[in-house]
Structure formats: C-alpha cells, structure tokens
Amino acid sequence: MLEEIVFAGFGGQGVLSLGQIIAYSGMIENREVCWMPSYGPEMRGGTANCIVSLSDEPISSPILSLFDTAVVLNQPSFEKFEPEVKPGGVLVYDATNIKIKSDRTDIDVLEIPGSEKANELGNPRMMGMILLGAYLAKKPVLKTETILKALKKVLPERYHHMIPLNQKALETGASFVS
Amino acid sequence: MLEEIVFAGFGGQGVLSLGQIIAYSGMIENREVCWMPSYGPEMRGGTANCIVSLSDEPISSPILSLFDTAVVLNQPSFEKFEPEVKPGGVLVYDATNIKIKSDRTDIDVLEIPGSEKANELGNPRMMGMILLGAYLAKKPVLKTETILKALKKVLPERYHHMIPLNQKALETGASFVS
Amino acid sequence: MGITVSLENMEKIYERPKTLKDKVMHYCPGCGHGVTHRLVMELVEELGIQHNTVGVAPVGCSVFAYYYMDIDMQEAAHGRACAVATGIKRMMPDHYVFTYQGDGDLAAIGTNETIHACNRGENITIVFVNNAIYGMTGGQMAPTTLLGQPATTCPLGREQAANGYPIRMSELVAQLPGTIYVERVAVNTPARVRKAKKALIKAFKSQELKKGTSFVEIVSNCPSNWKMTPVESNKWLDENMLPYYPLGLYKDEISGE
Amino acid sequence: MGITVSLENMEKIYERPKTLKDKVMHYCPGCGHGVTHRLVMELVEELGIQHNTVGVAPVGCSVFAYYYMDIDMQEAAHGRACAVATGIKRMMPDHYVFTYQGDGDLAAIGTNETIHACNRGENITIVFVNNAIYGMTGGQMAPTTLLGQPATTCPLGREQAANGYPIRMSELVAQLPGTIYVERVAVNTPARVRKAKKALIKAFKSQELKKGTSFVEIVSNCPSNWKMTPVESNKWLDENMLPYYPLGLYKDEISGE
Amino acid sequence: MSEMLLMKGNEAMAEAAIRAGCEGYFAYPITPQSEVAEYMAREAPKHGVVFLQAESELAAINMLYGAAGAGFKVWTSSSSPGISLMQEGISYIAGAMLPCVIVNVNRGGPGLGTIQPSQSDYFQTVKGGGHGDYRLITLAPSTVQEIADYMGLAFDLAWKYRNPAMILMDGALGQMMEKVQFKPYTDPGRDLSWSTRGKPEERESNFITSLFIKPEEMEQVNLQLQKTYREIEQNEVRYDSYEVDDAEMVLVAYGLSARIASKVMHILRDKGLKVGLVKPITLWPYPYKILSDLADRVKGFFVMELNAGQMVEDVRLGVNGKKEVGFYGRMGGMIYSPEEVAEKAEAFARKIGM
Amino acid sequence: MSEMLLMKGNEAMAEAAIRAGCEGYFAYPITPQSEVAEYMAREAPKHGVVFLQAESELAAINMLYGAAGAGFKVWTSSSSPGISLMQEGISYIAGAMLPCVIVNVNRGGPGLGTIQPSQSDYFQTVKGGGHGDYRLITLAPSTVQEIADYMGLAFDLAWKYRNPAMILMDGALGQMMEKVQFKPYTDPGRDLSWSTRGKPEERESNFITSLFIKPEEMEQVNLQLQKTYREIEQNEVRYDSYEVDDAEMVLVAYGLSARIASKVMHILRDKGLKVGLVKPITLWPYPYKILSDLADRVKGFFVMELNAGQMVEDVRLGVNGKKEVGFYGRMGGMIYSPEEVAEKAEAFARKIGM
Amino acid sequence: MAKVKGAVIINTENCKGCGLCIHACPTDTLGFSKEINSKGFNFSEMIKDECIACMSCALVCPDAVITVYRMKKDKAV
Amino acid sequence: MAKVKGAVIINTENCKGCGLCIHACPTDTLGFSKEINSKGFNFSEMIKDECIACMSCALVCPDAVITVYRMKKDKAV
C-alpha cells in the first residue's frame, strides 16, 4: 500500500496541520510515513502545500509531482494540482470557494461544499476536516478512530475540547461520499 | 653546466642583492637563471639567504638542500650551510668574523678575510663582493665584466659611482685565490 | 463595491514611478520594503539618473529588488553589499551607486563591510532598512531586535546578558569620519514618508560631492514575523522601535554645497 | 666589557615574570609586542590566575604568543580572535579569557567579530596592539595607518581619498553599550608602561563582574616596518600616533565594584 | 528505545545532539535549516547547553573552534553558502585537530541559488573545500531516523580521532517529518588532556594551533593527519547494500537519492533486471572496496545524484575501469522521480548488455 | 617581444595583468604573495588602473564581483587561507557568470600552516571549494615566464566564457626571480551587453545574480553552466608533454613539481629508463584524454605533487584502471629534490616491470 | 456632501489589502472591499467621496497601487 | 662616586640591543657593549654604577631580560 497525498491551500488555512494529522495517523497505524512541506519564499502570505506519503514500505521520495490524492482548499491550488492527480486518483476540493470544475474523467472528483458546511458547523476552520472526511470515506486508507487519536496527539491539550467538533466535520465530509 | 649557489648571512648584509647580481649576470650570459630567497618570519632581523641556480638548461627546483657553492657571511649560516656543500663544491666565507674552521676535506674551502679587507677598502659593505670575487676566481662560472654590467643594471643610477669600488672588491677577493 | 468618482476635470498628482517595474512585489502585505523601494525609484525618476545608477540588492526579503527596480542592479552575497558597491563605484566614480540592505545583512554578517566602506568614505549611498528581525528566513533575532522582543531564536525575548544590546548603526557610522550624511527616518506615516524621501534624495545627491558615504536608516516593520497586522506593526514601531532608534539627523557635512 | 656591581645586600625588585616562558621571543629588537606580552604575563602571575586563564593569539607578529605566554592558549584565524574567545568564554564563564590582537587582525579583517563581541558584551578582555602597520606580512597599510604615513601598499603615504581615515577603535567600541571598560595606553616610556599595566589589570579583573567587555588599546611601534631604530620609533609614536590616538580612559563602568 | 515520534529532520538533529550530550551550539540562520537554531534556542537552556546565535557563519565556525579547543562537545549547522564561508575555519579546525560536528543541509547552488534540496556540495565536503590536505569524516543520512542516529555517531567519531565530522544532508531531509526513535546514548569517554581549560601547575601549557612555520614541522603535522586518515579509512567505512548478491547492475546513491534509488531498484527488478543498490553512509572514508569487489562480478554501476556528477568520480575511482559507470543527475533544487531515473538506468542497463 | 627582464613571479604576474589591460585589482595582503599588492600599489596609478586594499579577502572577492559585474577587467590574488575565505564569493561569481581572474599562490596547509610553497589546494580549486556545481578555469604556470604568459590568457578565457579563471601556483613561483619577456597583448574584445553600467533607455535593466529561487529556473542556470563547461572542456585543454613518444612510464606533474619532474625524467633516462612527462597546464579542464591515450601504450604513470595526493585522482580517472598509477608527495611546505623523487619513481618503474 | 476635491484609483488586483492607506486617510474615504481579489485579499477601495487628494494613502502604500487625482485648480474653487 | 643604590643584571645573550633601556635610564647607567652576542647584537650593559633601581630600564625592555636589584633599606641609609 502506498498513498501519496497533497494538501494545498492559502497559508493560514491549515493545510500543513491537515497533512501532519494524516502523517501522525499513519504512524499510529504502523505505516511508514513522510510529511514534506513546500518551503520557499512563496510560502509567506501566498499558498502553502504539503505532501504526505503513507506506505507499508520505506518511502522513497518525499517530493513528488504526481499524487494519488489531492486535497485542495483554494483556487490557485486547484489550478496547480488538478492536473497532477494520477489517473484513478482522487481530487477533493472546497466547492464553496472554488468555482471551477475539473474536466478530468480519469479521476474521482469530490466537490465538497466545505466552507459552507464548516460555517454551518460554526467554525470555518473545519473546512479542511470536512474535505478530509470526504477523502477518507472515498478511500479509507486510515481509520477514523486513528485520526481522532492523532488529533489528541497533535492538538495542544487546550484544544482537546474541539475534538468532537472535528469528528463531526469528518462525518459531515464523509456524508457527501456515497 | 649547472651551478647552484647559496648566499647566506645576517639580514642587512646584502646577501639577497649578491644573489641577484649573480642571477642578473647569468641572464646577461644567456644562461637560465633562478633566484630564490628564503622567506618566512625568521627573515626579519635574523638570518637571510638566497639560492641562485645558473644553468644551460631549464632549472628544475628553485629550492635545494645541497649546493655547489656556499657563500657565507656569518656564523649561524656557516653552521647551517657548511654541511650542505656538495662534495667537490666550494665554501667561501668571511674569516674575519667567522672564527670556526671547516673540517671538510671533500670541498674547497676559501677562508677570506672579507670584513677586514672591506674595511681596508673603506666600505664594510664590500665584504660580500670580496667573497664573490674569491668565488668567481675559484670557479669562473661568470665573467667579471658581466658582473660589472649586471651591477650597472641592478644598482640605481645614483650608486653607479660605486662600481669601481665594487670592481676593486672583486679583485681583492680574487687575489686570495691562487 | 466601492464608490466610483468621475475623474473629469481632475489632474493626476501622484502615480507609481515609471522606474518601478510593472510587477507585483513579493513582499507581505503592509511591508515597509515596498514603500522604501518606491521612494528610491521615485528619486531615481525625479533626479533623472536611471541611466547612471547602479543598485546593489542584499540577501534578505529585498533580495529580489532587481525584479522591481528598473535600473541596473547586482545581487550581493549576504552582508557583502557594501563591498560589491565599492567595487562598482571605484570603477565608475561618476555613477550613482547604492546598496539596499536589511539589518541582518548590514549589521550582523555584513558589519565589517559596512564599517569599512563608511570608514573609507566610499562615495555611495547606503539604504538600510531596519525592521529588527530577519524577515526572509522567518523571524530570527536580528542584531537590531529590541530587548524583550521575541524572535524564533530568542523565543522568550531578546535578553541583554545572552545576546547583547540592539545595535544602533546610524549612531555608529556617524562616528566614522568617512560618512558625510547620516539620517534615521521611518515610513510608517505619510509625513515620515515625505521626510524619508527627502533624506534619500539628499543622500543620493551627496554622491556628486565625492566627499564620503551617505547613510539612510529606515526604521521599518515586518508584520509577518512580528505577527501583527500591518497597522498594528506601524503602531508597535512607533511605540517600541522609535524610542530606541530615535529618528533624526545624525550627521550632515554636505552643508551649503 | 661593562662594569660589574656586587649584589651583596641587594634585594631583587624586578624580574621577568615566571609566567613568561624562558624563550627568546622572535620579535624584532625594540618591538612593543615584547613589552605587552610581559605585562600580560605579569598580571597573570600577580593575580594568580594562570590556572584559569585562556588566551587567544591572533595572526600577526604575535601569532606565536603561545610560545611565550605560559598559559593555555589558542591560535585564532586572522581576525577571528574575538569569535574564538567568545566560544571559549561561553563554555567557561568563570575563566579569564582574553584576545591579543594587532590592528590588521582586530580592525581590518576582524572588525565584525570585534564589534559584535563588544556589542554582545562578551565578558572577555581584548588587548589590542595598534602599531599602525601590518607587521608580520612586511609593512602593508593597516586600517590604523596614519594619513601620510607610507606603507608598502601606499608607498606615497596613506591618502584619505583612496584609503579613508585611520580608524579609532577605542572610540568606536566605547560607543557600544556592551563594553564596560575602554582605555588607550602606550608602552613607550616607563611611566606609560606602568599605566598600561594598571589598565590591563583593571580590564582582566573586570571579567569577574560579568558585566561586559573590557578593551585596552596599546599604541605601539614597529621599528622594522616603520624603518626606524627602536628609540626613533618611540619618538615617532609620541609625535605622530598619539595626537591621532589620544591616550586616556574612554569608558569606565566598572565603577566602585 | 524511546517513544516513537514524528519529527522534522532539522529538529530530530537538534534533539539528537542534545541527547548525545552536546554542550554548545553556535550558528547563524539560513534556510533550509533555521529550525535547528530555533529548536536549540528553545531547548538548549533546559539542558544547560550553550546556545549562541553568531553574527555570521564565519564567527560561528570560529566560536566552534574556541569551544572545541577548550574541549567541549560542540556543533554548528548551516547550508551551502554558509558552509562556504566556513571553509577557512574548517581547515583551521582540521589542522588544529579539533573534534566537533558541522552539519550542512545542502541547498541548490552555485551562488545564492535556491533553497531547494541538492547534493551539490559533495566535492566541497569530501575533497576539501578549504585549503590544504585535510579530510572531514562525513556521514550522509537518508532518513530522519538516520539523522538522529548519526548525530551521536558523528560526535563519537570526531572525538575518537580528534577530527571534525560533517553531516551532509539536503534540504528535503531537513524539512520533512518522519518517524523517529532516539536510541539511548552513552558517551564513550573523551580525552581532554590537550584542551585549553587553564594550565594547572602540573602540566605544560596547552595550545591549539595549526601554525607550524617551519615546513619540516608542518610536514610532520601533515604526516600525523594522514596517519589518522588512514586509520579512519581502515576502521570507519560504512555503507548499506541491498540486493547486490545476484545483481548485474548496481545503483550507487546516498542520502535522499538513496531512497529514490531503492524505488528505482524495485521498478527495475519488477522489469526483470537484476539491480542492486549500494548506499554509502560515510562519504569519507568512501566505500571504495565494496565497489571494487562488486566490479569483479557485476556488469556496471549507475550513479544517481542531485548534482552534475560529483560522487560519480569516487565510484569511478573505486571501480577503476573494470566496468562501465553510468550517471544521472538533476540540479538546482530539482528532484528526480523514481520513474525518471528508472528510465535512464534501464537504458544504461541495456547498453551494458543486460 | 619586449626586453628580457629578471623578475619575481609575483611581480611578473602584476606586470602582466597591467599589460593585459586589467582595469582594477582588489586584494588583502598575505604571504607569500604580498608583493603583488605592493607592485600594484606602485604601478597601478601610473596606468589608470584601480587599486584598492580591501579590509579582508571576503571584501576583496566581493569588490571583484561588483567590478566584474559592471563589466570591468579585474582580478585579485591571495594565498590559501585567504582563498578559503573567498569560497562563497567564488561560488557567487561562478553562479552569476562573471569573468574575472583569481590567483592563488598556494602555501602549506591546512589551517594557518606555513608560508612555504605547496600544491595542496588542487582539490579546492578544481573540484569546487565553494558550494554548488561550478568550475574554475584553472591555469598552472611552472615558470615566471609562464606566469606572465598565462595572466592575459586567464583574462581572455574568463571573458570568452564569462567564467572566473584561477591561476594556481605556489609560493616558490611567486617568490623566485627568473627571466621573463612580456609578449605583446591584444584584447580579443569583450561583450559588455550584460553588465551593469547604468540602464540606458533602449534596453531592459541588467542584473547580476545567482539567485533563482524556483528550482526549475535554477536548474536551467545549471544546465547553461554545464553547457559552458562542456565547451571549455572541448576547446581549452592545455598541457605540455615531453619525451612521451617512446616512454614506458609517464610522469605527471604541474607547476613547480613539473620542473622537478623534468629533472627526474632526465635522471631516469640517464639510467636507461624510458620516462616521459605530461605537464597539465589547465588543471580544469583536465587533460584526461592524453593520459587515457598514453595509458594504451605505456606501462604506468607516476604522479608527483606537493601534497598528500590530489591530482593523482584525476590521473586515475584519466587512466581509468588501464595501467598502474604511482604517487609521491611532500607536504606542509616541503619540496622534494629530483633525486628523492627519482628514487621513488625508479622503484615504481621496477614494480611495473621496466 | 462636500464638493469633490480629489479621488484615487486603486489597482485592486494588485492591492494586498494591508489597510495602511485606510488607516492613513484623514477623511475615512477608503475601506476594505467585501470581495477578494484573485490573490485572496480584501482590497482597499473608496467607500466615500470625501477624498481631499492629500496623497497620504499613496505615500504609505507599500505596493504603489494608488494613483491620486485632484480637481484642477480652476475647477476646485 | 655616589653610594650604590641599585644594580641591574642583564641577560646579555638574550638582549637584542634595541637600546630602549639605555634611552630610558635616567642616570645613564647603561650603554651598548662593544662585543656582539651570538645573535649578532651589541647588547646593553651597565657602564656606570649610578643605578638608582628605578626600574625604568626593565619596564621598557621588550625582551624582559633585565633584573633589577635595590640596596636593602637598612643598608642603603
């Protein structure tokens, strides 16, 4: 099993943390994991992304140009990464803010009204979690319990009360996947 | 023909210039020449020496450990270079100031009362020239006229009036060699 | 949607200088580097010296200055802008040559080159943008970081015992007989921007005298690494930077010419 | 042959300090480095700090200081003595740590390390031997070479326009809040030697306070490269160096302790 | 064995240094390894470790010289341009035989270049970026775990031989997070007799120097260094090899490239090509012998590096003409994909008759 | 052809630079080449050449960067520790494709070492002392005449390829006086279109930089550099060979060692051993081909260097295992005598069956 | 409503929404837009027509995206 | 001749003949030797017995080769 995912959005949307949660979860499930941020001056202010690899075997390159899955939180990232999803792969994106559509037929495209639903949940920062929920429902590379466990590890104690909300967000996302 | 000479004495006794005169003369006589000063912190105040090579062929190493001839102006240099004269070579030294004698039988040792005679000539700085005269009389690797020509080149114009004195010094030195 | 006002019967009284290339600068929103770039390019335009000005960019956030300033420029190694400028100016004594440097560049790794260019009295202008932080590398302590100010390499705030005092470069270089003009300005209010521009013009023009180095320190902000909004950062600058880095003229030997 | 005087009933009132190794120093006759070496070793002996003093030698004529000073020492790369001393002192804050540096070392290539050690207020003593020339390399211009003074790289004398002004380091580092004691002394007369020693003692003892850097500049001679006899050189020093490098106390914040 | 953690390479490095009992760290910020200094700034005070942000890399390496000369276990880290600035200091440290650890998180050059990962400082590191004949014990980790493991090893080797050790890695390894477990570390003990901590009455004064003005003496120093180098070459060569037993072609790669190489190996094995992999861990001393031995039985070697071809020269020296050596590289911060390299390597394999 | 003069290598170098129309010289004093700066201080003003004593080697190399970036014909000189300090700057100069000349009058290292002659900076020069993949066109004179000859050549090559050129020599060559004649020099013309001399209206602004933050762009820069390097390797390899036609063994040596090697050759020929000599003039690009060609017909190579064995690696790469390669070196400022090397070389000759 | 004395044109696509101009404007003429531009910023725009052409906004704008217009003298009086 | 108050012992072998002590001596007690030592220097020596043990010579001696003696108090009076 090898799953290579890119998370991309504006700086501040929390894409680096999303990736870390996945990496952490992979670790809990005894996978080999690798999390690689894009770094560079463009990070500042502009867009941010990170690549997470999950595998049963040692991970070769942390930097990739094609992905099994792209989780995309803003339009510039959609434009950059939509073409980089491998045939047969998954593209999940926030359809509330990203108004374009993918015309690729060789991948699974999940258009999730993430921002809208996050607002409904009362916390716009849940958007990423909603997309994650959709992605994991589509492609259950990790168990939801594990994600929750990982959240406990990754979130500072003072945010642990947010875990139920995160769980709800995951479920919300999952509900969009048949 | 290859002649490798070391000139050695206290800094200020003019050994570097002596060597340069020989090198210049070699050039005038169309030889290959190489003049190499010893450089290093010990130069300052302490002793100084230079190595001059004259040859009909390109000169290999400018830095040598054995010499055809050693022209020695002070006692520390005597101690250092006396053993470094090749068998069959020549050692010329200022016997006025250097009170030891060489016990080498495999070389020609010219004990020249250089300082004494220089004082007699009215200029203690002629000591080196006197030793040079003795050396060239023993081993005529260069013509005396050439040396005088070289002096004209090497000495600044304002010292040209000294050339006759230098010539006398050379002759004085030569007079000690049978 | 904002309102629209007709421009009929209006005259343009300010626009972006033509010497600033038509590109979006990569600086974070509200960063003083942008203002300073603009001022330098305005004066180049106004003095009509685009054809004989050579700038030297530092390593720091303003490393790409040459992407924006429409003049010939060189990108110097971190800290070496003054040496690079010296090389240029010595070869072309009639050109206007300036460096544009951050506080890490000029006052940490490049202190030697700064001091010695000023001491030799190189006829260059040094534009020094002091934002009390290493902007480009993500907020490490700069030599000008204030006591108590946190940075990623002094997370609890700079402490004198460990890291010494913030260094005041204008005061220091004004001591050197090689400098002829030293002024510290800021760009966080319109009035100060005007003053900053005057100082920059004076500094550039002083090169014509060939009497020594001109040095303009611009106390600036770094909203991103200070972790403030731009407006907050300009206020923080007022309240914290200026008491330690007082604005004003530190030396003027251009006098009368 | 000089005269011989009986030593009967006499007491020894001065002798070579035991902390100076029994070796002939390689310095030229009459060189101020010798006097300065002796003074530093005298104070180490007198303060009884041989066992917890670490010295840093520069690159310059005094590069071999460790052959003569009977204390643990390190030979630093040219100009980096203050950085090396910082490394030592930070690891052993209770040791006496000093650098011994020439003007080329401290004020040309090493200016950055000097300024920043002083600015951080490293608790070290900097012994700065200013002889206005590069002694070791054979008489090139130093940053402290006087205007008009010839050197091999300014054979017609240092000129301000080409080479700038001689740099006054005591004045400069006294500006920095990190220094607590800055004095300029000379060693060309007996009285000055006494004063120089007092300054050095004060500087070393100030390390106990852990309050900042102590800096003693010793205006010195280089008879060989100045091309003078030692006696002439000391006179030249009086007449030429001291007017530009005035002796005196530039900063004293040791006060009362 | 401690808890399993998920850490950035740069942070694992700093944590490992603290666990290996480092006593001081001196450095100047530079991407892509500023997290090291940031981690040390946070953590060092808690462990009584000295942390100082130097005014420059020049100052940092010379602070290291001073602290190491006083017998402390100290290190620094930087990235390519900063490491270039340290070359004089490194040569001095080697000449004065001071143990310490220097980390280069290599970015793309030359010049200011890019902050993206690269392996283009191989030559600088192993052939001598500074002046004179000296060598740096060089370790090349390829995972975050190895970064953690090699930190203590680097200190131990440095102290065992009184020689600076370098950890050479690239920006990607520094930036990425992987699983890591810190192994318990025991200091093998250190000889401090030569260090400058103040001269007690009972011994001669110590001094740290690389200056021996008489060439006769300086030659002796060099002979001593060369003797140490021969010893290190004898004892400390480290490498991993994978599937070389039946291999007809051997990939050679280190660091990040070695990870990619292992994928390349699998791709080619899947195509039926018998491919193995040698991953040098010590870049100096270099594992020439395994290559020379393999050269007697394989058909060729294929080297992959994130540079224009540097380590490939050492491979050639090891293979010494016995077999062909192929090369593929990317430069300036670009990273090859396994598929991309596999294609080149396959072409080479065909060329050598596989 | 001008008058025959007797000059020190260091002074001939400076005089040659002036005659080759250099426009500026920036440097910091260091033995054994301070005479260069002293000569320039005296002579430069007479020829309208800019001379500036920098505050350090770091400053000097960056002044050079600035002046070269403005399109001027400039140079610097230093010796080993000073050259180490320049490594970052050199990498920048190479990355920014600036033509200029840098002279290293090599002394014994590592560290402060000794001021006596050495060849121990070979690796630093030809493999890259700075970071990143770059190359310095490197000329190695072996006589004062060659110093004079190569100075103009170095400028011309630097400008032809917009790449820094290095003259690598040792302290003895710098200090010794030999006969020298200055050949007339004609500037082949220089393209200044890229230089920063102020932007006229009719062109875009020029900028000098080595920064390309996007790896895609930085790779392009590197590819461009590599292309230039291949061209230089194609066109500019220079070497002399002596008595190689009937040789069974070939000595390989450059600079000062090459002079001694020629004496060694004669000693061995006198003993009836058929020995030739290859003297690389360009150390990069290296004359691999002649060595490879000779390897097909001689029995072995014997390399002599004033270091622990550096160029010998390039000889091995050229010979590529076809024949044995022997080595003899001295270090730390010591110079071998021809007799001493002859003895070692003879033993090697016997070993390879001569 | 006062007589119009001035106006600004903002290159909203290149505005980074730093708000410095808004803060600097003595007449509160400027405000943040509701929409975001393609870089994701809420840009600055005229929200009132009280501009007095004082140029304060342009002086502090780090991105030099503001052009300032003033009513011609003869028209303004 | 005044009562002897002091004396100096000079390590003449290590003296470099710089003459600074001679110049510094207030009583002209010191002078250059006629002979040279093994390093070729005319060293410093007492040429008069007027030493007042003022230490000036020792203070300026760069080679620390001078030891100064003073007549013990009880003897000097």
Ligand SMILES: Cc1ncc(C[n+]2csc(CCOP(=O)(O)OP(=O)(O)O)c2C)c(N)n1
């Ligand atoms: C030799 C070297 N060391 C370190 C760096 C990394 N670096 C890049 S910019 C910078 C500091 C920038 O700070 P400053 O000069 O204050 O500029 P700002 O970004 O704040 O405008 C550093 C340390 C480098 N590029 N080169």
Ligand SMILES: Cc1ncc(C[n+]2csc(CCOP(=O)(O)OP(=O)(O)O)c2C)c(N)n1
């Ligand atoms: C990096 C480097 N650059 C240059 C030198 C050559 N060098 C040795 S000593 C010296 C200057 C010495 O002058 P100063 O510091 O004034 O000491 P002094 O000899 O006058 O006491 C120089 C330039 C060197 N050793 N290393």
Ligand code: SF4
């Ligand atoms: S990081 Fe700071 S200095 Fe750099 S562009 Fe952003 S705000 Fe400006």
Ligand code: SF4
């Ligand atoms: S050269 Fe000058 S500084 Fe050096 S030892 Fe001689 S007199 Fe002293």
Ligand code: SF4
């Ligand atoms: S010109 Fe003045 S009044 Fe008009 S919008 Fe700008 S700041 Fe406001």
Ligand code: SF4
């Ligand atoms: S100051 Fe400029 S960039 Fe900032 S909000 Fe106003 S117009 Fe936009």
Ligand code: SF4
């Ligand atoms: S102690 Fe005083 S009086 Fe006696 S010799 Fe010395 S200087 Fe002269």
Ligand code: SF4
């Ligand atoms: S001062 Fe010292 S070295 Fe100089 S002459 Fe007097 S005793 Fe000799």
Ligand SMILES: [Mg+2]
């Ligand atoms: Mg800054």
Ligand SMILES: [Mg+2]
């Ligand atoms: Mg000096």
